[in-house]
Amino acid sequence: MELADLVGAIVIGIVAGLAGGLVGVGGGVLLVPGLVIFLDESQLGAEATSLLAIVGVAVVGAWRQNRYGNLRLRDALVIGLLSPLGVVAGTVAANAIGERVLELAFAAVQLYFAWRLAKRARPTGAPPSRRKGSLAQ
Amino acid sequence: MPLLVLWFGYGEREATGTSLAAIAVIALFGAGAHGLYGNVDPVAALLVGVPAVGGVVLGTALQQRVPERAVAGGFACLLVASAAVLVL
Numbered sequence: 001m002e003l004a005d006l007v008g009a010i011v012i013g014i015v016a017g018l019a020g021g022l023v024g025v026g027g028g029v030l031l032v033p034g035l036v037i038f039l040d041e042s043q044l045g046a047e048a049t050s051l052l053a054i055v056g057v058a059v060v061g062a063w064r065q066n067r068y069g070n071l072r073l074r075d076a077l078v079i080g081l082l083s084p085l086g087v088v089a090g091t092v093a094a095n096a097i098g099e100r101v102l103e104l105a106f107a108a109v110q111l112y113f114a115w116r117l118a119k120r121a122r123p124t125g126a127p128p129s130r131r132k133g134s135l136a137q
Numbered sequence: 138m139p140l141l142v143l144w145f146g147y148g149e150r151e152a153t154g155t156s157l158a159a160i161a162v163i164a165l166f167g168a169g170a171h172g173l174y175g176n177v178d179p180v181a182a183l184l185v186g187v188p189a190v191g192g193v194v195l196g197t198a199l200q201q202r203v204p205e206r207a208v209a210g211g212f213a214c215l216l217v218a219s220a221a222v223l224v225l
Contacts, residue, residue, distance in 0.1 A: 021196020
């Protein structure tokens with residue numbers, strides 16, 4: 001591993017965390033390409049590895065959000081504990097389909113998140129309470 | 138998170154924390170399942186995960202202070218660029 005790749009991996013980690021904390025989108029959609037580009041992981045390996053990295057990010061993020069009163073722990077645990085069925089199905093599927101299909105599917109997910117963020121970046125995408133001044137548009 | 142907002146009538150910020158906590162549990166199961174297949178690289182996970190934890194603490198602290206539209210636009214561009222790299 002070259003120094004530049006090491007620095008790149010650390011930077012993408014920080015950026016992914018920032019994105020998660022700032023706009024609630026981040027984590028995997030940025031960590032996976034970071035792992036592929038800088039740490040030479042396969043698409044499958046990167047997606048699997050990013051899950052482990054995300055555990056820490058999500059725990060700390062939820063803990064910080066809790067200080068702002070933004071966490072309903074019981075609901076979160078119910079959703080989380082209902083997930084294994086989907087997780088197992090997803091894991092089996094990810095191992096069964098080819099790398100290229102995984103890459104394209106992942107790019108589609110990234111574009112979906114980009115589209116959602118772009119809507120928020122436009123004035124009309126703001127929540128109704130902040131939209132009052134832009135009715136003319 | 139969109140599910141929490143639309144289905145359960147959560148506020149946007151309230152959904153952020155609850156969604157993160159659910160993701161922690163789901164990601165743990167996911168990492169475990171992929172671990173059984175030998176797909177997980179723990180060293181690489183630490184290498185990006187530890188800086189990401191720092192980033193999320195900073196990001197959450199800044200969330201109330203920075204213009205959301207500019208930030209959302211910036212990350213949208215980053216995602217499109219990254220998707221392009223992946224496809225090409």
